[in-house]
Amino acid sequence: MSRNKQAKRPKLANEGFTGRLRFFVGRALLNIRQNAFVNIVTIGTITLAILIISLFMLVFVNLEGVANDWSKRVQVTAYFEQELAPEELATLKSRVLAIPGTDRVTYVSKEEAFKRFRERLKGQELLLEGITTDVLPSSVEISLKSASRNSDAVAVYVDRLKKVPGVTEVQHGEEWVRRYTTFMNFLRLAGLLLGSFLVLAVIFIVSNTIKLTIYSRKEELEILSLVGATRFFIKAPFLIEGILQGASGAGLALIILTGCYYAFLHNAGNFLSFNPAAAGLAFLPPVYSVGLFVSGVLLGFIGSATSLKRFVSV
Amino acid sequence: MIQLHNVFLSYQKEVTALHGINLHVPRGEFVFLTGPSGAGKSTLLRLLYAALSPTRGQVVIDGQNVTRMTRSQIPYLRRSIGVVFQDFKLLPNRTVLENVAITLEVLGWSKQDINKKVFHILKQMGLEHKINATPLRLSGGEQQRVALARALVNDPKILLADEPTGNLDEENKDLILNIFRDANIRGTTVVVATHDRRLIEHSHKRVVTLEKGKIVEGPDVTQ
Ligand SMILES: Nc1ncnc2c1ncn2[C@@H]1O[C@H](COP(=O)(O)OP(=O)(O)OP(=O)(O)O)[C@@H](O)[C@H]1O
Ligand SMILES: [Mg+2]
Numbered sequence: 001m002s003r004n005k006q007a008k009r010p011k012l013a014n015e016g017f018t019g020r021l022r023f024f025v026g027r028a029l030l031n032i033r034q035n036a037f038v039n040i041v042t043i044g045t046i047t048l049a050i051l052i053i054s055l056f057m058l059v060f061v062n063l064e065g066v067a068n069d070w071s072k073r074v075q076v077t078a079y080f081e082q083e084l085a086p087e088e089l090a091t092l093k094s095r096v097l098a099i100p101g102t103d104r105v106t107y108v109s110k111e112e113a114f115k116r117f118r119e120r121l122k123g124q125e126l127l128l129e130g131i132t133t134d135v136l137p138s139s140v141e142i143s144l145k146s147a148s149r150n151s152d153a154v155a156v157y158v159d160r161l162k163k164v165p166g167v168t169e170v171q172h173g174e175e176w177v178r179r180y181t182t183f184m185n186f187l188r189l190a191g192l193l194l195g196s197f198l199v200l201a202v203i204f205i206v207s208n209t210i211k212l213t214i215y216s217r218k219e220e221l222e223i224l225s226l227v228g229a230t231r232f233f234i235k236a237p238f239l240i241e242g243i244l245q246g247a248s249g250a251g252l253a254l255i256i257l258t259g260c261y262y263a264f265l266h267n268a269g270n271f272l273s274f275n276p277a278a279a280g281l282a283f284l285p286p287v288y289s290v291g292l293f294v295s296g297v298l299l300g301f302i303g304s305a306t307s308l309k310r311f312v313s314v
Numbered sequence: 315m316i317q318l319h320n321v322f323l324s325y326q327k328e329v330t331a332l333h334g335i336n337l338h339v340p341r342g343e344f345v346f347l348t349g350p351s352g353a354g355k356s357t358l359l360r361l362l363y364a365a366l367s368p369t370r371g372q373v374v375i376d377g378q379n380v381t382r383m384t385r386s387q388i389p390y391l392r393r394s395i396g397v398v399f400q401d402f403k404l405l406p407n408r409t410v411l412e413n414v415a416i417t418l419e420v421l422g423w424s425k426q427d428i429n430k431k432v433f434h435i436l437k438q439m440g441l442e443h444k445i446n447a448t449p450l451r452l453s454g455g456e457q458q459r460v461a462l463a464r465a466l467v468n469d470p471k472i473l474l475a476d477e478p479t480g481n482l483d484e485e486n487k488d489l490i491l492n493i494f495r496d497a498n499i500r501g502t503t504v505v506v507a508t509h510d511r512r513l514i515e516h517s518h519k520r521v522v523t524l525e526k527g528k529i530v531e532g533p534d535v536t537q
Contacts, residue, residue: 023422034407223403226363227464228393229420230386 028240038213039245042300045209046249047256049202050296054257056198057288060191062281067184074149074177078161079137079169083110092166096140099160101148106141110134137168150181203299210242210303211310218311225312235308242304243297250296254289315341315472315503316362321371323357323527331357333527335371339505344498346514347507349524355507356400358524359474362505363395364388376471393421396465396502398475402457404449404464410436411445414464421468435463439493455486462490466497473497475506479513491517 032039084092089107096105108116113136121127148157154177158170214221224234261283284292316339323332331354339345347355360366361373364380373380375391383391396417404413411432418428436442439459449457458478465473473494479487491513498504508514514521523531 219403220405223405223416224420225389226365226392226397226399226403227417227420228389228391228395230389233389233420 024236024240027237028244031237031241032244035213035217038216039241042206042209042213042245043249043252045206046246046296046299047252049206049299050250050253050292051256053195053198053202053295054253054284054288054292056195057292058257058261058281058284060195061284061288063187063191065282067180067187068146071146071149071180071184072143074144074154074173074180076142076144076154076158076161076170076172077139078142078164078167079139079171080166081137081168083138084166088166092164093140095164096142096161099157099164101144101153101157103143103145106143108139108141110136110138113138149177150184151178152181206299207303207306210245210300211307214238214304214307214311221308221311231312234312235305238304238308239301242300242302244300246297246300246303247293249300250293253296254292258283315339315343315376316505317372317374318358318361319372319374321361321368321373323354323361323366324369331527332361332368335527335529337522337529339503342498342501342503344494344504344517344519345506346517346519346521347505347524348509348511348514348521349530351509353524354527355524356476357527359397359476359505359507362472362474363392363397389420393468394471396468396470396473398458398461398465398473398478400476400480402449402461404457404460406448406450409446409448410441410452410460413449413460414467417464417467431467432463435467436460438496439463440489454480455482455489458482458486458490459493462493466493466502469500470502472503472505475504477508478506479508479510487513 078096080092093105093107096102117136118125118128142161144154144157148154151174154172154174158172161167161170221234261281316337318335318337321332321335322330324330335358337358347358349355357366361368361380362375364383367373367381371381376394378391380388380391405416411429414432414436415428418431423431433442433445436445439462441456441459441463444452444456444460449460452460458480462475462478465475475494478490478494482490487510494504494506495517521531522529
């Protein structure tokens with residue numbers, strides 16, 4: 001083959017990591033332009049998919065928010081027989097604080113308790129005639145950390161609290177805690193089930209869309225392979241294309257979601273009287289938005305990668 | 315350059331397309347592969363560019379046993395082989411320039427070098443004025459030459475052409491035959507599968523005839 005001499009070694013355009021990356025990104029952009037319709041379909045599918053999931057999350061996050069507000073009512077009250085001296089009170093407080101699950105401890109003196117009692121009986125003060133502030137015991141009101149606001153944890157907590165010296169009686173809204181716990185368990189389970197079905201459906205739809213769009217270009221994949229392209233060379237632009245599709249789809253979905261939220265959802269809470277404490281529905285926390293964006297990118301990337309596996313044999 | 319040792323190939327269990335082929339094509343030779351439709355010509359070419367691997371037997375190209383190659387080695391083999399397919403396999407939504415450039419892009423050439431080289435080969439093919447056309451706007455003969463340009467643009471060691479003169483008139487056939495001859499003179503080993511008896515007689519080259527998956531005529535027949 002000496003006669004068939006190769007012309008001088010040509011300059012290679014895509015040498016080095018950045019050179020290669022630039023080449024493949026350029027290729028991907030060219031492909032997107034040359035297959036505009038197919039790309040619009042894919043991006044549209046991803047947008048809808050992410051939008052559905054993010055709406056679901058928005059509802060879930062708000063339900064949890066409401067439930068969390070309710071759970072602040074989970075409160076344990078410890079009563080003691082006699083009025084505590086300030087230093088006794090301090091040791092007691094620190095003992096209570098040492099019990100795992102304690103969030104805040106508030107002291108309610110006899111006077112304070114009496115005042116509250118009187119407020120509750122507004123208009124019927126006559127009933128209080130002759131009653132002194134001594135009647136009501138002083139107490140500490142303990143609010144629990146959110147992880148401990150369920151039946152089992154409360155029961156454990158109360159046991160520990162009863163052992164604190166000076167505490168004579170402990171009260172907590174047992175029935176209420178039980179109902180709240182059941183509701184939260186139901187909410188989480190329903191969310192998990194619904195969420196999983198949604199995610200599965202979305203993955204199925206998006207990956208099939210991508211499969212079809214790649215199928216429509218299997219000629220190109222075949223030719224590249226026949227002229228001696230390595231698998232990496234064939235796949236890289238398609239994978240980058242998948243990432244770009246995922247990113248634009250997810251970005252678009254988040255923009256639409258934000259738009260909808262500020263247009264009419266942000267004060268829908270009042271209307272639904274979901275959450276009288278907060279003014280309106282909350283938006284997704286930033287972590288969730290970032291998570292959704294990353295999921296979109298992964299959806300595009302993995303969808304392309306698995307579809308390519310079927311069409312790029314060599 | 316090309317050696318086949320006792321090669322069998324079955325597509326499905328019942329359909330055996332090649333029955334014990336022994337063939338040797340030395341470096342720089344020009345061979346016609348002929349025989350009736352369904353004889354196995356395309357199948358044999360597919361073995362050479364590793365689109366198929368034999369059910370039994372060995373295929374050796376340029377000293378390398380293709381049968382033992384790993385998946386990742388095959389692209390490098392294909393870079394030294396130019397193939398003109400029976401159905402051209404041109405991309406309809408790319409220009410002539412882009413279609414031919416694919417061969418060089420795969421090698422990582424710079425855009426500038428690619429454009430220069432592609433323009434040069436298209437000029438040789440008499441297609442320099444169609445450089446920005448898409449394949450569907452070309453005649454059959456022009457499409458054939460674009461496919462040929464793509465196969466030859468990197469000066470391959472081997473050129474494989476499957477039915478390259480299918481529907482062409484005499485003038486176009488001569489044009490194509492001359493391109494093959496030029497490539498062959500520059501050192502490329504050429505294997506052309508064709509029905510076209512006239513083309514074969516015209517060119518005075520070695521002929522290997524296949525029939526029902528066996529070689530029935532030519533210097534390599536071993537009975
Ligand atoms: N992909 C395939 N799957 C199954 N059988 C095939 C396949 N390709 C070819 N064959 C069979 O293998 C045999 C040889 O086919 P091949 O295409 O090699 O013939 P050929 O000599 O190129 O014919 P032609 O001159 O018509 O192109 C035929 O019997 C054909 O039916
Ligand atoms: Mg054929």
